[in-house]
Amino acid sequence: MMEHSTKDHAELALDFNKDEDRVDWHDETLWFIRQKRDKAAHQLPEWEALREAASQIKNNVLANLHDYLLQFERNAVANGIEVHWAADAAEHNQIVRRLLNEANVIRMVKSKSMLTEECGLNEYLANHGIEVIDSDLGERIVQLAEEPPSHIVLPCIHKKKEEIGEIFHQHLGIEAGISDPQFLTETARQHLREIFLTRRAALTGVNFAVAETGEFVVCTNEGNADMGAHLADIHIASMGIEKLIPEKKHLGVFLRLLTRSATGQPITTYSSHFKTPREGTKIHVILVDNGRTVQLGRKDFRNSLKCIRCAACMNTCPVYRRSGGHSYHTAVAGPIGSILAPNLDMEKYADLPFASTLCGSCSNVCPVKIDIHEQLYKWRQVLVKNGYTPKAKKAGMQVMTWTLSSPSLYHTAGKVGRWVIKYAPFAVNNKLNPWYKQRDMPASPEWSFSEWYKQNRQP
């Protein structure tokens, strides 16, 4: 499902910015959600303590992941759940396909799971003759539009209601020109009802897996995970190995933080616990690594695995709001995606840690206190040291450091620079200078401060 684009973030963002009204609309929509999040957070005087607690619980999980995973497996198996281990995306997809083959299922319903986006599951199963229908409303819309989600919580936030009406007109047979949200939602509801009733297998994601009890919790606002899982004979739950929490009581911390951070709601409409399969049905949990243990081994980046996928960092990110989720060309967009993706493929995602001003707002909204902007900075160092940087930039940087580490060179360069701007502005005020394209250059003063100081203060 992912776009096979060779453009980098800056180029894709440039495309997105060709329609400024749309950028404004996208920015305002997500800013509205950020404000709802602020309001919800400010209603809890203990908010910062909750974030700290969540951060520490997740630090504990990451420090003892091996033990918690085995504890979870033991308890889940005792509950009657079948547990599978997948080293990577390919193995995960093969396990899903095998489970479906064994049950003679060729049509599956699936609720939101960013992990299956990361693994490219839908595409893989389609290539093997298995149809997957996404049951989250936003995901269903982008699936019909043959696009990847642009946001991990609000998959079709980049689409306007008129565009959704057109998609439903083309695929679900409604009249053209309808954009009433209630009508469109009802259309999707009727369409999905038929899917829920006829699919014998359902795949869901996992928000939290409890090591102590061997149960897992799936959070949705639409109840679509429940509709799928309760009506199917086989429930497959795919989870990254970092989704564990030690004890059930810790849900009291995470469920309070998750949706307040995500949408500003006090709690998700449905927080469903799955522990034991109903008689005659099966629950499978697939524990997926896919690079997570590599990230766990990277000291500077390991705590990115604390992420609970609330997307608060996307909603607050001034770059994300003005470049759109697709500009990140990865399953998880935005600031958190930019520190997760290079772990999977440094070359392909070398642009992402640079798609930030390092303003730090992401780290401040993060409910588990991931130091996102500091990791963006650190990824830049790692990427450059590993050679994933344009050559021109490298040569420029070397000239810059050479100039700035020599006072006499610096003062000469400064003089030349000011002289050029003053007397030969055409040399800098042209299309080849990206600053000048939409911004004027600063005025060129007669003298620098250091020259003034020499004249006015030094004996």
Added chain:
Amino acid sequence: MKVGLFIPCYVDQFYPGAAIATLRLLEKLGVEVAYPPKQTCCGQPMANSGFEHLTGDCNELFVKNFAEFDYIVAPSGSCVLHIRDHLHDDKHPEAAKSISHKIYELTSFLTDVLKVKSLPAKFPHRVGLHQSCHGQRGLHISSMTELVTPEFSKPGSLLKMVADIDLVDLTRKDECCGFGGTFCVTEEAVSVKMGKDRVADHLKHDVSYITGVDMSCLMHMEGILKRQGSKVKVIHIAEILNAG
């Protein structure tokens, strides 16, 4: 108390007025200030681009220039944050460490070290304060809208001491202007859009001046204002605190 004045390279070259105001303001407040003439840059432009490993010589020069002072003050949150977080010198590790503790951004030096309670300044204009991210979220010179903490603003408290100033409340109190160092050219489209939106918030509130603790953000917004043919000016906070 001996204070070393650190003037960021682009302020030295393009905004000497902000540097002169900083110097005069500190002198007015009775501080003994010296400007080491051989200073250049903190190394941040390289480091933020992923080339921190090339900043060794810059760091060494910085340590050489500033080790002797009791405090180092700069009219920039961004450069000070970089020095605090990333300055290291293999030859003089202790000197580097001590510098990162005694370097201050101008407004926090005024509020936290000099404990300024009043200023003889006057600035009869309508002004918008841009919260530069590195000063705010990095150095914590103001509270942040994302956090559930008591509200405060060191630059804001100083501006309130200025006579006749008309300080506006922005719609988005602390959104980034999109400068971001080399980001402003490598991600030109988003950078400009962020700058335009930030400027629009100030214009909507009918300001005559946009001020802030970082000239880099102001330079970015100035570039956009000038291109739009706006009469609104940018001015470093030191120039307001030293005015009148």
